Amino acid sequence: xxxPRKFARWLIVLLMLHGxxxxxxxxxxxxxxxxxxxxxxxxxxxxxxxxxxxxxHLRPFFYPLRLRAGSFDQYEEDTATAxxxxxxxxxxxxxxxxxVPSHLHLFGAxxxxxxxxxxxxxxxxxxxRILYGGQVSLLAGLxxxxxxxxLGALIGMAAGYFGGWRDDLLMxxxxxxxxxxxxxxxxxxRAFLPLAVSPLEAFLLVVIVIGMVGxxxxxxxxxxxxxxxxxxxxxxxARGFGASDVYLLRRHILPETASVLxxxxxxxxxxxxxxxxxxxxxxxxxxxxxxxxGNLLAALQQYNVLVSYWWMYLPALAIVPFFxxxxxxxxxxxxxxxPYKIExxxxxxxx
Amino acid sequence: MQPLLRVENLVKLYxxxxxxxxxxxxxxxxxxxxxxxxxxTLALVGESGSGKSTLALCIACLxxxxxxxxxxxxIDAAALGENQQCLLRPQIQLVFQDPASSLNPRWTxxxxxxxxxxxxxxxxxxxxAVRALQLLDLVAIPRKMAARRADxxxxxxxxxxxxxxxxxxxxxxxxxxxxxxxxxxxxxxxxSNLLLDLQSSLGLTYLxxxxxxxxxxxxxxQIAVMYQGRIVESGPSEKILSSPNHxxxxxxxxxxxxxxxxxxxxxxx
Amino acid sequence: MRYFIRRALHAVFLxxxxxxxxFLFSALTPxxxxxxxxxxxxxxxxxxxxxxxxxxxxxxxxVRYAHWLNAVxxxxxxxxxxxxxxxxxLLWARARNTLLLTITAxxxxxxxxxxxxxxxxxxxxxxxxxxxxWTTATLLVVPxxxxxxxLLILAVRTGWFPTGGLVSVGFDELSVSHKLRDIALHMTxxxxxxxxxxxxxxxxxxRASVADVLDAPFLRAAAGHGIPQRKLLYRYALRAxxxxxxxxxxxSVGTLLSGSLLVEVVMSWPGLGPLLLExxxxxxxxxxxxxxxxxMLFLVGGNLFADILLYLADPRIRTAASAK
Numbered sequence: 001x002x003x004p005r006k007f008a009r010w011l012i013v014l015l016m017l018h019g020x021x022x023x024x025x026x027x028x029x030x031x032x033x034x035x036x037x038x039x040x041x042x043x044x045x046x047x048x049x050x051x052x053x054x055x056x057h058l059r060p061f062f063y064p065l066r067l068r069a070g071s072f073d074q075y076e077e078d079t080a081t082a083x084x085x086x087x088x089x090x091x092x093x094x095x096x097x098x099x100v101p102s103h104l105h106l107f108g109a110x111x112x113x114x115x116x117x118x119x120x121x122x123x124x125x126x127x128x129r130i131l132y133g134g135q136v137s138l139l140a141g142l143x144x145x146x147x148x149x150x151l152g153a154l155i156g157m158a159a160g161y162f163g164g165w166r167d168d169l170l171m172x173x174x175x176x177x178x179x180x181x182x183x184x185x186x187x188x189x190r191a192f193l194p195l196a197v198s199p200l201e202a203f204l205l206v207v208i209v210i211g212m213v214g215x216x217x218x219x220x221x222x223x224x225x226x227x228x229x230x231x232x233x234x235x236x237x238a239r240g241f242g243a244s245d246v247y248l249l250r251r252h253i254l255p256e257t258a259s260v261l262x263x264x265x266x267x268x269x270x271x272x273x274x275x276x277x278x279x280x281x282x283x284x285x286x287x288x289x290x291x292x293x294g295n296l297l298a299a300l301q302q303y304n305v306l307v308s309y310w311w312m313y314l315p316a317l318a319i320v321p322f323f324x325x326x327x328x329x330x331x332x333x334x335x336x337x338x339p340y341k342i343e344x345x346x347x348x349x350x351x
Numbered sequence: 352m353q354p355l356l357r358v359e360n361l362v363k364l365y366x367x368x369x370x371x372x373x374x375x376x377x378x379x380x381x382x383x384x385x386x387x388x389x390x391x392t393l394a395l396v397g398e399s400g401s402g403k404s405t406l407a408l409c410i411a412c413l414x415x416x417x418x419x420x421x422x423x424x425x426i427d428a429a430a431l432g433e434n435q436q437c438l439l440r441p442q443i444q445l446v447f448q449d450p451a452s453s454l455n456p457r458w459t460x461x462x463x464x465x466x467x468x469x470x471x472x473x474x475x476x477x478x479x480a481v482r483a484l485q486l487l488d489l490v491a492i493p494r495k496m497a498a499r500r501a502d503x504x505x506x507x508x509x510x511x512x513x514x515x516x517x518x519x520x521x522x523x524x525x526x527x528x529x530x531x532x533x534x535x536x537x538x539x540x541x542x543s544n545l546l547l548d549l550q551s552s553l554g555l556t557y558l559x560x561x562x563x564x565x566x567x568x569x570x571x572x573q574i575a576v577m578y579q580g581r582i583v584e585s586g587p588s589e590k591i592l593s594s595p596n597h598x599x600x601x602x603x604x605x606x607x608x609x610x611x612x613x614x615x616x617x618x619x620x
Numbered sequence: 621m622r623y624f625i626r627r628a629l630h631a632v633f634l635x636x637x638x639x640x641x642x643f644l645f646s647a648l649t650p651x652x653x654x655x656x657x658x659x660x661x662x663x664x665x666x667x668x669x670x671x672x673x674x675x676x677x678x679x680x681x682x683v684r685y686a687h688w689l690n691a692v693x694x695x696x697x698x699x700x701x702x703x704x705x706x707x708x709x710l711l712w713a714r715a716r717n718t719l720l721l722t723i724t725a726x727x728x729x730x731x732x733x734x735x736x737x738x739x740x741x742x743x744x745x746x747x748x749x750x751x752x753x754w755t756t757a758t759l760l761v762v763p764x765x766x767x768x769x770x771l772l773i774l775a776v777r778t779g780w781f782p783t784g785g786l787v788s789v790g791f792d793e794l795s796v797s798h799k800l801r802d803i804a805l806h807m808t809x810x811x812x813x814x815x816x817x818x819x820x821x822x823x824x825x826x827r828a829s830v831a832d833v834l835d836a837p838f839l840r841a842a843a844g845h846g847i848p849q850r851k852l853l854y855r856y857a858l859r860a861x862x863x864x865x866x867x868x869x870x871x872s873v874g875t876l877l878s879g880s881l882l883v884e885v886v887m888s889w890p891g892l893g894p895l896l897l898e899x900x901x902x903x904x905x906x907x908x909x910x911x912x913x914x915x916m917l918f919l920v921g922g923n924l925f926a927d928i929l930l931y932l933a934d935p936r937i938r939t940a941a942s943a944k
Contacts, residue, residue, distance in 0.1 A: 176637040183878035233453035241467040242437040274763045316766040323761045
């Protein structure tokens with residue numbers, strides 16, 4: 001497959017995935033903070049086409065779960081009542097993309113509730129929480145990558161363009177950051193910032209911290225580009241017309257760094273989403289009641305959850321398709337720039 | 352009448368190592384002096400590494416000389432401060448050897464030619480486009496190529512574009528650093544003729560840097576031969592071509608295959 | 621010799637840099653740690669006062685740094701408020717466990733990656749190679765956290781492996797061989813998790829490096845001499861491909877440290893990871909700084925080890941170093 005097509009294919013996949021998460025309100029049947037105290041830790045409900053008597057139905061349906069007689073945490077299907085699954089259901093209000101008010105949900109059930117992925121300790125629908133949580137995690141990853149690339153480009157351009165002792169100093173510091181294990185850096189940075197903050201502040205803090213960890217590699221790459229472009233004659237010619245440094249950087253040098261920055265973006269975003277997940281999982285990131293993939297997984301730190309409630313693991317799998325998409329995109333981009341290398345050494349390691 | 356350009360004892364040293372105080376310094380220019388009267392062409396001939404390009408950069412005020420002076424219309428250009436140099440620079444323009452590197456390949460021909468206006472902040476946007484198209488006419492590039500990207504043009508067209516760009520700010524002195532060397536023979540002939548036409552119609556002064564004596568013979572009123580950072584021989588073209596003194600001159604002439612010297616009659620091209 | 625001095629200096633520079641960074645972070649944090657400490661009922665006011673004077677919080681920054689550096693060099697890593705004792709012994713005990721985990725995982729990962737990569741490179745482009753490529757690609761797509769948690773759930777539901785801790789209850793009463801078995805059992809999950817996290821990248825790099833080398837004329841000449849395939853692959857090809865792989869090893873020490881931190885926390889392995897985390901949450905400053913420094917020491921040690929290996933393995937570096 002030719003390179004532009006591969007790139008386009010992965011881009012479409014990623015856009016679709018992001019689109020689903022962005023339109024979480026539509027795809028999620030319920031509000032993520034809505035609690036159902038009567039039904040904590042409900043296992044995922046199964047959707048059937050064939051009922052208990054062997055009849056095939058055209059409309060998919062499910063059986064509500066009820067407590068097994070004599071048990072207080074074992075559920076079984078109540079095969080007496082079949083509740084049909086309705087599509088494009090009007091249910092709880094929400095704001096699509098944050099500002100379009102709507103009542104429309106992809107699916108739902110009137111009267112009773114369907115929990116496709118089970119519930120947590122407060123009876124909150126896991127599917128909805130995963131979808132909304134994805135918004136937080138993905139946004140953190142994207143913004144964090146933005147911060148890193150901005151920092152990296154700035155420092156790389158300064159180091160490459162001005163050279164001399166500034167270049168030496170900046171690259172030494174970059175070496176330091178590059179050598180340190182990212183998680184330690186993340187921890188150290190997060191540790192020394194206030195712990196008990198509001199969810200929004202926590203989110204911003206996470207973004208900033210993540211963003212400040214990874215600038216070294218983009219900076220080095222940008223510096224390399226700047227060094228080679230700086231000596232090109234068209235830069236000399238522009239200087240001959242009286243162009244200022246800022247003009248040269250902005251109109252000639254910066255555009256050349258675009259491909260490097262794009263490739264780095266494809267590599268960094270998933271790593272940063274993972275970083276947010278790790279921080280939140282360990283309690284250093286986004287706190288409740290805001291859901292993120294990381295703090296959804298935090299429940300697994302309790303032993304009883306680990307043993308009995310396996311569906312609480314599902315948020316972890318949510319990131320896998322995104323990783324796949326970004327990895328494919330990065331690989332397509334890299335093949336475009338260096339088609340003959342078998343392996344790009346700096347391509348894929350969380351550091 | 353004073354010459355347009357007069358270079359006096361120009362010395363340029365480069366530090367060979369990474370640190371500025373490295374002991375090994377590379378002497379690119381070792382006391383170069385020359386002068387060009389207005390409206391004439393001086394061909395600077397020398398082998399690679401003789402310091403020609405360094406000289407070009409110093410004269411164009413793109414590199415500061417270590418010592419010596421560059422007199423342009425009676426003003427010592429090298430001694431000026433940064434701001435004043437900026438005012439002087441439009442009068443001295445460079446055309447480089449490799450148009451693939453001297454033109455930003457992603458830019459369109461129109462943007463490239465109007466860049467000098469943009470940088471200098473002259474004219475409104477539509478005005479810039481009009482003048483840019485006029486410049487394209489001047490160098491015989493069809494107007495329909497104006498919207499094409501630079502990497503879509505042929506070698507000859509690219510070099511014409513570079514010349515057009517250099518003429519945008521109406522310079523008095525044009526320094527052509529091996530401007531024809533990367534082109535095919537036939538294209539070389541076209542462009543050198545274009546340059547001669549432009550010189551007579553616009554009253555330009557050329558400093559023509561080359562390693563090829565044939566081109567020098569065709570284009571120049573005066574020839575200066577450069578060897579290892581110094582001018583070893585200079586004078587009117589006919590004199591240098593008919594009776595070269597320095598052995599560097601002679602070896603350069605011998606190295607130009609198309610240049611056949613017969614006593615009294617010069618056959619070239 | 622010059623080469624080592626240079627690398628050692630580089631390592632020292634790294635440590636200095638880290639210590640400076642960590643110290644700066646702690647010093648620049650808004651709010652005084654001792655103010656927070658005073659609010660903490662676990663710590664007596666006398667301790668606070670004593671610590672304040674000991675750590676000279678009123679002095680300017682460079683003086684504090686120098687003082688702190690001096691203390692560190694003497695092995696005094698500070699005082700832990702949650703554990704109510706000096707930091708250093710606390711760290712050593714945990715560090716031992718972390719080393720046990722990371723060294724085992726590294727050895728295992730490389731022991732598996734090398735043959736797999738070589739085998740794959742020898743069958744480059746053919747079916748077995750492609751299957752392996754697909755497997756590594758799939759593993760790469762699954763992040764460490766997901767992998768570790770998944771393994772944990774697997775273990776819990778099957779009951780095959782103990783989940784958490786270094787040893788079981790009643791460890792002391794076991795015989796030596798049973799003790800070893802107990803530790804090994806506890807170690808299995810974390811080690812497998814770490815290995816699975818690092819293996820795909822390693823295999824890919826080994827495969828790429830060896831494949832690059834397999835094209836070289838000197839190998840074909842050797843093959844023409846009738847040298848058997850296996851010897852060819854391991855003694856000739858792998859040797860030639862060693863240089864980038866050793867660099868990779870040095871590079872991967874950092875990622876391994878990060879990975880081990882996460883795995884230890886998830887799997888409740890009593891190493892530096894959980895200690896660091898709980899100290900951060902408890903704002904136990906000196907444990908955090910000490911822990912970070914110790915990990916950096918491992919990092920630097922690992923890199924230095926890689927440098928030594930490189931020196932021994934690549935004659936070009938030896939000649940370049942001696943020529944200087």
